[in-house]
Amino acid sequence: MMLPGVRARGWVAAAKAALRRHRADGEGEHRRPAARGQRAALYVHWPYCEKRCSYCNFNKYIPRGVEEAAVRSCLVTEAQTLLRISGVRRVESVFFGGGTPSLASPRTVGAVLEAVAQVAHLPADTEVTLEANPTSSPGSRLAEFGTAGVNRLSIGLQSLDDAELRLLGRTHSACDALRTLAEARRLFPGRVSVDLMLGLPAQRVGPWLGQLQELLRHCDDHVSLYQLTLERGTALFAQVQQGALPAPDPELAAEMYHKGRVTLQEAGFRQYEVSNFARNGALSTHNWQYWQCAQYLGVGPGAHGRFLPQGARGHSREARIQTLEPDNWMKEVKLFGHGTRKRVPLGELELLEEVLAMGLRTDVGLTHQHWQQFEAQLSLWDVFGTSKEVQELQEQGFLLLDHRGLRCSWDGLAVLDSLLLTLLPRLQEAWQLKCSSPVPGR
Structure with missing residues (x-):
């Protein structure tokens, strides 16, 4: 450096x-x-x-x-x-x-x-x-x-x-x-x-x-x-x-x-x-x-991390929290090599909710290519393209859904929390529909 x-x-x-x-x-x-x-x-x-x-x-x-x-x-x-x-x-x-x-x-x-x-x-x-x-x-x-x-x-x-x-x-x-x-x-x-x-x-x-x-x-x-x-x-x-x-x-x-x-x-x-x-x-x-929902490792007392452990069954990313109190954290690190206190596997829908909420915090938003890295079957068009509520948000000038992907406008960034009240339930509905649909060959 x-x-x-x-x-x-x-x-x-x-x-x-x-x-x-x-x-x-x-x-x-x-x-x-x-x-x-x-x-x-x-x-x-x-x-x-x-x-x-x-x-x-x-x-x-x-x-x-x-x-x-x-x-x-x-x-x-x-x-x-x-x-x-x-x-x-x-x-x-x-x-x-x-x-x-x-x-x-x-x-x-x-x-x-x-x-x-x-x-x-x-x-x-x-x-x-x-x-x-x-x-x-x-x-x-x-x-x-x-x-x-x-x-x-x-x-x-x-x-x-x-x-x-x-x-x-x-x-x-x-x-x-x-x-x-x-x-x-x-x-x-x-x-x-x-x-x-x-x-x-x-x-x-x-x-x-x-x-x-x-x-x-x-x-x-x-x-x-x-x-x-x-x-x-x-x-x-x-x-x-x-x-x-x-x-x-x-x-x-x-x-x-x-x-x-x-x-x-x-x-x-x-x-x-x-x-x-x-x-x-x-x-x-x-x-x-963070905003791209990339992996990150959290080191030190109370640090948070999000990563997929090597050889993990089910290929599920984990949310990890290290032990909060420094003295106890040090004791655990000396004993086990790390002081991870809590490990929570993230379901596929949970991860997609994070991808949506974090990605829309940026002016780039979610490109179609980035979304497909996390969800190959449901496109952004599949999830949001037919929603009347999402269409209304576009007409009001808060959201844009086009060939680039889904993103907030200048005005939309200022009210993202309220937009997510519409977008997250729509993602959940699309996910449930996908999971309930019969798979050919089964």
Whole structure:
């Protein structure tokens, strides 16, 4: 992995050693491209934070001290074990999320990448993303992450208003955020993403839009807009329930989202997914794997994965969840090589529902070719072509079904959840009809 003037030596050395082993095992074998079932994205979860934000209900822990060497060893072990269980030969992208993975040492990131390169093909240009908080990401540390193999940053900026940042329980100021953003852009030009939240209690459209316009004067080529969701069990939820804060206004949030989309479009950004905007081709490769329902492996406490285990009977993809609590997860990894707590086989219809719901989040939607990779018998035309409800949605300008496939319009992306209330039952009906139809020859 390359950065201007910097080389991730450990990862590259491991990749070259693995390539030499492949050549020794069988000349030319490494040249054969991995089949779709042998490719996957990799998510690595770092569960620790300095402080729990008021809106967050993720699997996070505020430790007194972290034995990082022990955590690192378990991340390495679990990554290699899951790669072997899945039979994955090529890793398409790596994402270090959390928690606050920028609190981990660059050595840990490098060790995981080296371990992956020893078991699977990890191309030198693979997208490797690290989530970073401004207060844990000085420029020197970001440079060290680059040396370890990171080539893309996702910065949890959230707001450029200090009062809102305090409300959210963030540990940084707007000034901290902009300083970190500038340093990140210097080190990772064209590969820095920032998050901005909308729909906070008492938030108004005009000031929020001013934040977005200010951000556009400083940001790189990727922006994510996320609406606040009040999660039960969080401090912010309790404050709203007790009347200490007003409940977020959904109408104002919808107006912010609409005006934010327009503002980003005018600034040259493509809305390639419901919440994500990119220009100059700076899409998130890793997240695109999720929306395309590609396989992904989840490593670390509480991480989620979706993959087909090697040699699995029935050829059913599994939804996997790793053990949540870090200490228990580490005990299981040391005993079994991985800390998978829950395995749920996905039925064919369940997988198709995911393909539909995830694919329609993107501006490309579902092409006929992509759909046929998951369902060869029922085409998109078979499922949706004769539906009066779907036809009405097309006439209203929310959906398009044509020679390319099925996708949302610009207006449809903004109301996808309501469209799925029509589309998912139609898929279920078509599936039931297919399953109940007699098969010739039986």
